[in-house]
Amino acid sequence: MASPAGLSRDPRRPISRQPFGSSRATAAMPIRHHHSPPKLTLTQERHAMRKLNEQNERIKRRYLQYLKVAKRKDASTVQKAAEGILRFEASTNYVSFKRFHIEQAIKFQDRLNAEISKQTGKPLSKSTIRTILSANKCFIFWLADQSGYKSRIRHSDADYFNMDAKGARVASAARETPYPSMQMARHAFQYMSEVTEIDRRNKALFAFLMLTGARDGAIASLRIKHINMIDGYVYQDARDVRTKNSKTITTYFLPVDAEYLAFFKGWMMHLSDVALFGPDDPLFPPAKIEPVGGEFKVVGLKREVYKNANAIRAVIKEAFVRADLPPFTPHAFRKTLVKWADTAYPTREGFKAFSQNIGHTSVVTTISAYCPVSVERQGELIKGS
Numbered sequence: 001m002a003s004p005a006g007l008s009r010d011p012r013r014p015i016s017r018q019p020f021g022s023s024r025a026t027a028a029m030p031i032r033h034h035h036s037p038p039k040l041t042l043t044q045e046r047h048a049m050r051k052l053n054e055q056n057e058r059i060k061r062r063y064l065q066y067l068k069v070a071k072r073k074d075a076s077t078v079q080k081a082a083e084g085i086l087r088f089e090a091s092t093n094y095v096s097f098k099r100f101h102i103e104q105a106i107k108f109q110d111r112l113n114a115e116i117s118k119q120t121g122k123p124l125s126k127s128t129i130r131t132i133l134s135a136n137k138c139f140i141f142w143l144a145d146q147s148g149y150k151s152r153i154r155h156s157d158a159d160y161f162n163m164d165a166k167g168a169r170v171a172s173a174a175r176e177t178p179y180p181s182m183q184m185a186r187h188a189f190q191y192m193s194e195v196t197e198i199d200r201r202n203k204a205l206f207a208f209l210m211l212t213g214a215r216d217g218a219i220a221s222l223r224i225k226h227i228n229m230i231d232g233y234v235y236q237d238a239r240d241v242r243t244k245n246s247k248t249i250t251t252y253f254l255p256v257d258a259e260y261l262a263f264f265k266g267w268m269m270h271l272s273d274v275a276l277f278g279p280d281d282p283l284f285p286p287a288k289i290e291p292v293g294g295e296f297k298v299v300g301l302k303r304e305v306y307k308n309a310n311a312i313r314a315v316i317k318e319a320f321v322r323a324d325l326p327p328f329t330p331h332a333f334r335k336t337l338v339k340w341a342d343t344a345y346p347t348r349e350g351f352k353a354f355s356q357n358i359g360h361t362s363v364v365t366t367i368s369a370y371c372p373v374s375v376e377r378q379g380e381l382i383k384g385s
Contacts, residue, residue: 084135
């Protein structure tokens with residue numbers, strides 16, 4: 001006789017007898033399989049939850065490859081594009097892109113404006129909506145040139161993913177983001193422990209951020225060979241360093257504080273003389289954890305780079321929290337250093353050199369992103385007060 005779940009009972013196995021009075025608890029218990037079903041990855045779960053349109057998947061794969069290979073976009077940018085297009089595709093119930101019409105784009109905008117973020121419980125921010133719409137606008141524009149689609153989609157159809165003027169202004173408005181002062185950074189640095197090898201690695205990481213202002217994703221993938229201690233610079237080679245937009249950057253150590261440089265030099269000596277690391281080993285290696293005496297302990301350093309910057313962000317946030325300061329992120333160091341450079345390099349040529357040093361092609365990017373002028377300060381400067 002088949003069980004309610006469609007599973008037949010093995011007649012050789014005895015029927016389990018539950019103690020008297022336990023029927024209610026047993027009814028609430030889930031059915032246990034002899035072999036647990038394999039755990040799905042996030043991508044597999046998404047495919048299982050939605051209807052798959054194979055034709056759409058093929059053209060999306062081609063477009064994402066175009067972004068990565070032809071447009072030289074980094075992995076995070078390609079991922080955001082894929083997620084944005086998936087949102088639009090879901091709003092159409094996964095119909096073929098060949099059946100695209102402008103009403104779909106109009107309804108999609110209305111849906112985004114009404115959507116509530118699962119993380120914050122609030123409506124999606126205008127900047128998030130702009131990112132999603134931009135991803136779909138670029139995709140539809142590209143689609144209008146593809147065989148099988150160009151007879152159905154026009155380039156002007158992509159314009160229906162434009163944001164309204166008011167929303168665009170809100171999305172692009174400059175906002176003051178918190179950052180540590182030079183004094184706060186020094187206080188947090190001096191408060192960091194130096195007892196263990198991991199402590200010294202973490203403190204060297206803090207010093208390196210103050211010396212270079214490098215992005216955390218790039219730092220996570222740096223190797224010893226990228227550091228030139230003789231001439232005092234780090235060569236962020238885009239071939240094996242995860243720089244933004246795969247840009248190769250030469251960053252000279254900034255003369256912010258001799259203590260930072262001295263500690264970083266000490267870390268470099270420790271890696272070569274004590275840890276016996278070579279040129280291809282990581283600059284800031286992850287901890288090597290193994291079972292010792294029945295518990296897991298740090299037994300050394302791994303000879304591989306971090307896969308992402310999460311651990312680096314956690315180290316920096318913890319350093320500030322331990323010093324009773326706000327949990328600043330590694331990226332906040334860039335604004336700290338820009339404010340410092342505004343005084344340290346008063347000439348246009350000097351500030352341009354600093355801008356290149358932190359990876360900006362144009363000094364306008366440095367000023368607009370990290371040196372916004374408030375309306376109040378604008379008035380003071382214009383009036384000469």
